[in-house]
Amino acid sequence: MTAVPDSQVLDVLCPMHLMLDARGVIIHAGPTTQKLRPDLVLVGTPFLEAFAVMRPRGITTPALLRAAHHVKLHLEMRGLPPARLKGVLVLDGRGAAIVNLSFGISILDGVRDYALTNADFAATDLAIEMLYLVEAKSAAMEASRMLNLRLQGAKVVAEEQAFTDTLTGLKNRRAMDQGLERLLAASSGFAVMHIDLDYFKAVNDTLGHAAGDHVLQVVAAAMLEETRTSDTVARVGGDEFTVILPDVADLDILERIGRRIIDRIEVPIPFNGAQCKISASIGTVWIQSSKTATRETVLEDADIALYASKNKGRARQTFYTPELRESANSTTAPQVRGSQKN
């Protein structure tokens, strides 16, 4: 025979409880339980009138309710605001029953909807710690989220500001554009070679992109070796390269550099037992301290010369002359292609 705890003890140990008599009628409500429905007189109300048992299903009579003792009950308190509660019922051995209640996972809604305070929970209840943790962790998560957003933004900016082509390690178009603008602003003489690989598409199509990437890397290294350190080698498209050569004394130098580049590129490149055979067409424009050239006209001129090389059967270098532009105007391809790019 154990002593039945009286309601005052229960009010302290589990302030969110109810005592039911043998007929399932509420005979005492803990202070926090009463706080959920301040306008409702709970004492005297049958439990199953104030609460619906959602799980286990089918508990509709006091007898079935009593039979479900020691089982976790999912309850819904009738009235507003809706309260989903967890509960457990124990029998006191003398016909009465005690139902202890908890908010379970809906604790956040619970404290907000019913303006609960620390005093509404038992001193041993971890609800307050849980609320503290949720709030602290949310704040920490938000700070982490903001950091991630800033890092993401910084990454995008860094990529936008990059000057390197990641595949080949050469300069990229943006770096090439800036180098060109600098030379034009200084009104100094320089040359621009526009190099387009011949038969590269065939390598890509027959041996795959890995072979293509390998070829681009080998070609890039060759171009760096065949040019001076003061020259800028940039990859400006899939298989298109631009070399900027400052301080060019005469066309012969350009002729030799172009020849060497084509010769090097024509050396078959082994890849996984296959030989990748490509070549290159070059269009070159030599600017001798021009005051009227712009980045756009220089690149367009180089493009026109490049297409002259292509038309003449590839694997060669062509120097830009105004006559080329006239003949290009009479045909179609180069101008259109040149102006589509930026």
Next chain:
Amino acid sequence: MHGLIHRSIQNYMCDCYGMDAWREVAARAGVMPPDFEPMLSYEDAVAHAVLEAMGLVLRRPRAEVMEDIGTYLVSHPNTEAVRRLLRFGGTNFEDFLHSLDDLPDRARMAVADLHLPAIELHGHAGGRYSLICNSATTNSGAMKGFGHLMTGVLRVMADDYGALALLDLEEDAQGREIVRIQLVATDYADGRAFQLGGHGT
């Protein structure tokens, strides 16, 4: 040391004295760029340098600056989260004082690598308490003056709870800062409202 601490110092300077004042402090302390990420870590020495620079720029002693930061942390609208998290510690000021022993653990529970200087609360007769702050031994002493910071925090929190308390700081022979608290009345005034579920509503 956790960036949350560095960032709090930065926010205090920005919110109370403006961006220009903060940039001056950051420049003097050699913080480039002049921005701390609250979720990254920084050298202890950086916090120390920033606090020293703040003293110079504001022409105020370190102790005063630290107390002011403490006040800021629990009273400024931008740091409402700190005040709320502290209020979870207890239902009244006395209860709150007893929760201070757990403060470093609570901080670590929220952010695993946030280490606050160890503090110890001792109760005496007649509503007197001492809060012993051992800031010299944590974070290479970069948080020197943590006792002053806690004085600022406690002053505001006493108000927040509506309690009347007298605070005083002294340093013992081992260089530990001890906040002497005389709790005169727990419910002296109404205090500020605190709702458990008030977050984000």
